[in-house]
Amino acid sequence: MGVMTARTAGFCWGVRRAVDMVLAELRRGGEPYAVYGQLVHNPQVIQALEDRGVRLCDHPESMGSGTLFLRTHGTTLERRRELCELPIAIRDLTCPRVGRALALAWKKAGEGCDVVVLGDPDHQEVRCIVSYGGGRARVITGPEEVGSLGELHRPFLLSQTTQNTETWERTRKRMEEAYPDLEYSCTICNSTSLRQEELRRLCVKADCVVVVGGRNSANTARLAEIAREQGLPAFHVETQDDLDGNEMRRYENVLLTAGASTPSWSIRKVRERLLEIQGGRLRIGRVRRFLQNAVYGNFHVLPVTFALGAAGACVMSLERWVFRTLCASLFLFAAHLLTSVLESGYSHPSGLGRQEFLRDHSRLLTWLSVGAFASSLAVSFTLGALWSLVLGLMLAAFLLYSVPLMRRVYPFRGLRTLPGSRDLMFAGAWSFLLAFLPGYTASGFHTGTLLWAGMLFFLFLGRCLLADLVDLQGDALMGMDTIPIHAGRARSVFLFWTCFAAAGLLLAAGTLTGRLGTATLLFMPGLLTLAAGFFILGRVPFPSELAKRTLADGSLFAAGILPGLMLLAGGGSC
Ligand code: SF4
Structure with missing residues (x-):
């Protein structure tokens, strides 16, 4: 068994930027610190931040002072206005690529377009895009839901930043057929598409795929979904303890990838566990463990x-x-x-x-x-x-x-x-x-x-x-x-x-x-x-x-x- 690790695995640019900003703020001082909702969808990162004094906060109104971080997925327009009234410092960590989708929804809604978002309606980012798209924004999860949209005035299609690129293409085509005056902008972020492309490319060399990331991370789940679309068994794990040694021993070549909010130490530990399983199979496990x-x-x-x-x-x-x-x-x-x-x-x-x-x-x-x-x-x-x-x-x-x-x-x-x-x-x-x-x-x-x-x-x-x-x-x-x-x-x-x-x-x-x-x-x-x-x-x-x-x-x-x-x-x- 060999373990191949995707180069794009782990923190994307937006998460890296957000974590850097939090760490810089911690060095500056401005306690107490809180983050409104989950900064990223990964329990290890949330725990690490809590250990550094950044607690999760759903009701910032109770904060009399300190610094409040706004999550990378964005904050709805209405809530943002309320939070800005509070007597605390607000640090907006919304990823600029999410920010671009929000700005587009706002602009097109202002021009009188009916905004349609391709994405998961329960995801925070999609809720934000809808809020910026005013009362006109609608959400669909794929091409099969295009028929349910009914009559639209100057439809404008955009996407959740972590959407599957193939689903986007199929949805866009179906929308163009149904609405000849469709305008669209693919707001899938570069980091997501590169990660998905690399996964598709490497799948031909692998027997199975292990995807590391939070269970509630949309982009991690999508990676597992893409691996399955390529005909490979995919295992979505949060930590190395989720790996089933007996199951993993069945595969010669394992491809390891991870979601955009997965910290490097999680990936490294899963990789080390996979190598251990590999060592056990090749009888070099004991030597490796000894060293x-x-x-x-x-x-x-x-x-x-x-x-x-x-x-x-x-x-x-x-x-x-x-x-x-x-x-x-x-x-x-x-x-x-x-x-x-x-x-x-x-x-x-x-x-x-x-x-x-x-x-x-x-x-x-x-x-x-x-x-x-x-x-x-x-x-x-x-x-x-x-x-x-x-x-x-x-x-x-x-x-x-x-x-x-x-x-x-x-x-x-x-x-x-x-x-x-x-x-x-x-x-x-x-x-x-x-x-x-x-x-x-x-x-x-x-x-x-x-x-x-x-x-x-x-x-x-x-x-x-x-x-x-x-x-x-x-x-x-x-x-x-x-x-x-x-x-x-x-x-x-x-x-x-x-x-x-x-x-x-x-x-x-x-x-x-x-x-x-x-x-x-x-x-x-x-x-x-x-x-x-x-x-x-x-x-x-x-x-x-x-x-x-x-x-x-x-x-x-x-x-x-x-x-x-x-x-x-x-x-x-x-
Ligand atoms: S996946 Fe893309 S949009 Fe989402 S946080 Fe990362 S860089 Fe930003």
Whole structure:
């Protein structure tokens, strides 16, 4: 079984715009927040917004102050007028493409036309179009209802934005036959038609279609309907739990698509579940699950840091590097593990499988990180007073920064809220423990040590940006705090390439000036993996958590593995 994911799956332009506007408003402040009706037809998005303090509100009259968002599907003319009288800030999130349909209905009704809407009469958007079309607007659900319209004066036909394009064509033709003076405008939005076209095109390669989206989402239901029209079994699921493993095993090629209001994390989880079912069938499920859990539990940090520690010893010609690297690796592993466990506690419950894994095993993993911290401190005692002192201080700083209980007594609480402070802190810790401290304690202060530490810093920061750029809006909705959420995509991409270039320049400077050994050139695969990861993750729709972390952390491993192996092959010298 293969899982093919439609490129158009997930948030459309209008939903993306609405969510961005809500998040921007939340950053500005203007509580309490409420949304009039369902912002979009998706329970996970509604829940995520509620968790961020945006509650659903059917009676805004009860709001004495605050901000009210108007949903993407539009608000009827009469209701809009009433809401504008209230003493609250109104933020209209009506999709501009819905707005175009409303404006057309208003204009044509004003010109004396009888407006006819093709769509679902119970859908909010259609109710709005009818309200803008005045008393003249009528609704039909398909060509078979054209006969019931009777006599019309200058009929004008338009459509619900998420209508099936084929139904529109058939209805338009029937209307033209019945009303030769028909005027019409196809108001099906581009995003909907592209999604439907892609589905029809990909159906020939699939045995069944899985459509992810809210049960009350009209455009999601229409996708399932189109798949069935193409002769394929279609499964409309809201979450991965709705998938029937036995049923899905019957199909070789599964096409995965999603409605316009389906968040990326829902699609990713359904995709991961389908891949798991695929793995079970091909007997690679256990291997995949093992690797996935190893990455979720941050266990890969140990070999990655060890490879980088060995690489540092190689390029800086350090002796007796094993215990220093072991000490740094244990500390960094413990810090990553504890941070992940703590963050999983306050991330959104419908987050990725990684959060679920961390929450399910939080007690064991917390004790494991405590054990790793203790082991790291124990090893530091064999390395001298400076190592013990530095590790003790770093541990205290880490706990004050990360552990919520400790943060209450932490005098610099503002540091935690600095955008990207977590990534900068880890980048600093990696370069300090794996490069600067071993280099300094082994052979004193050298320019080469600084160059190597700088390379690690920029490589690690680039790796963080790469991972955080994958699902910027999903992360923001789930309340995560990353550099791209604050800086935006364009600036973060620029920052990513700046890190890439800075690491490359330091590499060139270290090698050309002879401050670092020629083995430093073997750091190049790390940079190349980072760049490849950027292009691959940018092209693959909804990459799995495993793929994302393999590529991001793979760049660190690739940077260290060759110099590290060279060191081992040389019996301790490169
Ligand atoms: S499907 Fe189209 S009309 Fe509806 S919200 Fe998205 S972009 Fe706007």
